[in-house]
Amino acid sequence: MDDNNVSRFTCSKCGGHELIVSRVWSIQAGTDSETWKEWGRLKNDHYWQFEFKEKIEANADEEVRRGDFGEFQEDDSITEPEEYETHEPETDRESDEFFVNCGDCDREIEFGWSQADRRGLILPVEFSDFDPLQSWPDPKYVDSWEQRGWLRAGHRQR
Numbered sequence: 049m050d051d052n053n054v055s056r057f058t059c060s061k062c063g064g065h066e067l068i069v070s071r072v073w074s075i076q077a078g079t080d081s082e083t084w085k086e087w088g089r090l091k092n093d094h095y096w097q098f099e100f101k102e103k104i105e106a107n108a109d110e111e112v113r114r115g116d117f118g119e120f121q122e123d124d125s126i127t128e129p130e131e132y133e134t135h136e137p138e139t140d141r142e143s144d145e146f147f148v149n150c151g152d153c154d155r156e157i158e159f160g161w162s163q164a165d166r167r168g169l170i171l172p173v174e175f176s177d178f179d180p181l182q183s184w185p186d187p188k189y190v191d192s193w194e195q196r197g198w199l200r201a202g203h204r205q206r
């Protein structure tokens with residue numbers, strides 16, 4: 049890997065050079081749905097590896113109000129991010145959401161993909177080598193890319 053190269057990203061707000069890629073997805077667990085997040089550093093060469101994973105307690109308030117959290121004490125074991133290994137980014141689940149944030153100030157960074165349907169490499173807009181003509185926007189950003197005239201024919205995904 050080319051980690052020794054000058055970073056292609058410099059945050060315009062905090063000057064940081066690190067980008068974090070995260071994937072958020074929901075699973076059905078009995079009658080409740082759980083939301084999970086995994087994340088890891090995006091490298092200069094556009095590859096990334098998810099290094100951490102945790103459950104997002106989006107419904108915590110609701111559970112406290114219902115007062116039925118006693119049986120779920122074992123979930124405390126996953127309040128700390130757990131290190132785990134994965135090698136192939138999974139990008140084929142339509143309900144998954146991907147985010148790129150500055151690793152220092154957490155600012156959201158727009159990004160595209162090197163291939164359609166959220167496949168290939170992640171191409172952050174603020175990377176110094178970013179080229180909209182070589183990128184497919186993440187679905188979140190299609191409208192703003194269109195306003196900027198960044199969409200080429202066929203870019204708008206169904």
Ligand SMILES: [Zn+2]
Pocket residue numbers: 059060061062063064150151152153154155
């Ligand atoms: Zn920043």
